[in-house]
Amino acid sequence: MRERKLQPPKGPLQGKIEVPGDKSISHRSVMFGSLAHGTTHVQHFLGSEDCLRTLTIFQAMGVKIEQKGSSLTIFGKGPEALKEPLEPLYFGNSGTTARLMLGILAGLPMFTTLHGDISLTKRPMNRVVEPLRLMGAQIDGRDHGNYLPLAIRGQTMKGIRYELPVKSAQVKSAILLAGLFAEGETTVTESTSTRNHTETMLEAFGAELHINGTAVSLKGNQTLTATDIYVPGDISSAAFFLVAAAIVPGSSLKLLNVGLNETRTGIIDVLLEMGADIQIENERQKGGERIGNITITYRELKAVTIEGEIIPRLIDEIPIIALLATQAEGTTVIKDARELRVKETDRIRAVTETLTRLGANIKETKDGFIICGKTKLVGNRVESYHDHRMGMLAAVASLITTTEVTIDDITPIATSYPSFFKDLEQII
Structure with missing residues (x-):
């Protein structure tokens, strides 16, 4: 196990990242x-x-x-x-x-x-x-x-x-x-x-x-x-940085060569519906897959309801979307996501426990969440639940907490994004 302590950054996030392959x-x-x-x-x-x-x-x-x-x-x-x-x-x-x-x-x-x-x-x-x-x-x-x-x-x-x-x-x-x-x-x-x-x-x-x-x-x-x-950049990995820029005031990030397969771009649709400022440039086909560069600039967000046919297009991004919802004005409801119960951990339970420990107003349902925002988050010690996406969720949350966040074990992150912290450090 490798514990990691994360201090909130002093300013907005800026720069360019090329996320690892899908x-x-x-x-x-x-x-x-x-x-x-x-x-x-x-x-x-x-x-x-x-x-x-x-x-x-x-x-x-x-x-x-x-x-x-x-x-x-x-x-x-x-x-x-x-x-x-x-x-x-x-x-x-x-x-x-x-x-x-x-x-x-x-x-x-x-x-x-x-x-x-x-x-x-x-x-x-x-x-x-x-x-x-x-x-x-x-x-x-x-x-x-x-x-x-x-x-x-x-x-x-x-x-x-x-x-x-x-x-x-x-x-x-x-x-x-x-x-x-x-x-x-x-x-x-x-x-x-x-x-x-x-x-x-x-x-x-x-x-x-x-x-x-x-x-x-x-x-x-x-x-x-x-x-x-x-292999295009993994939009599931890019999602963590898209949300990071969307919740840290003053931020602007460009993510290069990200996969834009329409069966995977639900996260972009949700961000746009919530009011995020997203621009996609240099769209092209490569090896049968659509790719492009995504620029996201901080803007105030509003709550939405996420359900139905969009869920399979963002199932892996729902944990980080839950964090996003804590910073949107109003009540965000996520439904039809029971599949999260049988991922690397029960992600509905894990997300609820993690964000609650960080001060969020979140309620677990049988197939999703009810999240009331906008909420100021606080530092705390949290678990990764042996789940790479939960570890990265906690790391992104630390960008807006009032005090330090400690993640009990960051080793699971290497299962999908070995260079995550290196990329995070270059934009802080």
């Missing part, structure tokens, strides 16, 4: 590059603990991957060249690695066992395991395969038509990845569109997809061909 896309670049035939080059890869778990797992299955800084070269020889790992595969704290790899491993002709750290071991896997079993997967583990550790006996799968009962890009992606190796066609239908990085990357690697509204279909036994991938 975590979701970095994971998928390794997966698809390893499953493809040929050499894939990846630029701006996020070298965080979570993404490195995915990288080392494919190395354990015989894939040659060279890393130089934030660049990867992946020498793919197709799924048929993957070897059965000699040891259990360790996913650390990475839910993305765990759930997407279930889809891949279920259709490969090998036996694998999977485990993770204490936090990941508490996160439910049945939302992925159940549809994979419908496709013919043999998966067993604790609580009938609901929790890690899990054991998979890979075999030939059959395509299915599946309507997602939860709004989860991880579940959708796991089923599509399994469908890539299955006989026949696989179709996944969502009630609300979630992030589409898997679909975008499947097409980039040459797979044929059919997208009809919120339904995605692909035929099995397709061959992927290597390509070059540029």
